[in-house]
Amino acid sequence: GAGVSQSPSNKVTEKGKDVELRCDPISGHTALYWYRQRLGQGLEFLIYFQGNSAPDKSGLPSDRFSAERTGESVSTLTIQRTQQEDSAVYLCASSLSNSNQPQHFGDGTRLSIL
């Protein structure tokens, strides 16, 4: 497809379990971003990848959150020992470069922690 693809679209899990969310960016986009959107709120930055540079992890809320990206392809966001406050929509975006280029978003993964 031409857009950013995220999977799964929905995830329900029990408190304490680990979850892994996947993002396929637009082909050719070197920059990839993860954001979190709580119900009725704006988006909060989590982490940013640009090529082979060290990622900007400044938005990760705790050490239970981590993300990986291999080269300029797929990224995974992992949340360990999930808590109820982790319930949110996790959105991925990609852009052409790191020079304030438009960010294009996927439809997100809706995560519900029981």
Add this chain to the structure above:
Amino acid sequence: GENVEQHPSTLSVQEGDSAVIKCTYSDSASNYFPWYKQELGKGPQLIIDIRSNVGEKKDQRIAVTLNKTAKHFSLHITETQPEDSAVYFCAASKQGAQKLVFGQGTRLTINP
């Protein structure tokens, strides 16, 4: 760090009327200001953006204005249609800090 405030949180207008959503930002180094439209169950969709070297940009029924001195920018939608109903977000970023800082969103409802 950057802080973006967005008003109003909800806006209801009659079909055919204009809608205006306003945002203010705190970091004078911010130089890129996109606007996104988000429909239920979907990711945000970029509808227009503006950079700090221009004061206004227009695309059909949508326009954005930027006042760098006052550090505020606004989205204007003219001749509103029912399909314009959605949540709109403003955002800001600066060179060297690629993350977008988002406003809290405006739920726009167009009444037929």
